[in-house]
Amino acid sequence: MAPIAVVLDHTTATALHDPKDPCNEAVAAFYVQASGGLGTLYAPVLCLTAGDTERPGLLTYINGLRFIQIEPFDTAAALTATELLHAGRPWAAVHAIHAAHPSADFPAGRFLLTLTPELYEGTGVQAAHPDQ
Numbered sequence: 001m002a003p004i005a006v007v008l009d010h011t012t013a014t015a016l017h018d019p020k021d022p023c024n025e026a027v028a029a030f031y032v033q034a035s036g037g038l039g040t041l042y043a044p045v046l047c048l049t050a051g052d053t054e055r056p057g058l059l060t061y062i063n064g065l066r067f068i069q070i071e072p073f074d075t076a077a078a079l080t081a082t083e084l085l086h087a088g089r090p091w092a093a094v095h096a097i098h099a100a101h102p103s104a105d106f107p108a109g110r111f112l113l114t115l116t117p118e119l120y121e122g123t124g125v126q127a128a129h130p131d132q
Helices: 010-017 024-035 045-054 058-063 075-086 091-100
Strands: 004-008 039-044 068-071 111-113 126-128
Touching: 004 010, 004 024, 004 091, 010 024, 010 045, 010 058, 010 091, 024 039, 039 045, 039 091, 045 058, 045 068, 045 091, 058 068, 075 091, 091 111
Parallel strands: 004 039, 004 111, 039 068, 111 126
Antiparallel strands: none
């Protein structure tokens, strides 16, 4: 089985950062799997910025984790984000949507791990709750 590529959004990054969050263990299990080479976790920097506004220190914490790759907010991400923002999508989610969509590096897209899968309905991404 090939390693799985998983995008964390602002909700799952926040859950991983907060040991008292009810979903902390479920998200941490993905981190443990990534540390064992069973997958790769990606955290879009704009999602981390959004999460950090509610939970200060989140961006620094996630940036310090060895087995999470920070996804940069480049021009392609900005173009997608602008389109999604004009369509009414929340700014906290637009970079995660971009990261989960199919790309040259991930032709099938990446899975999106979120505590709010309903936020991503109709976006064409595979969003799943960590407890499911």
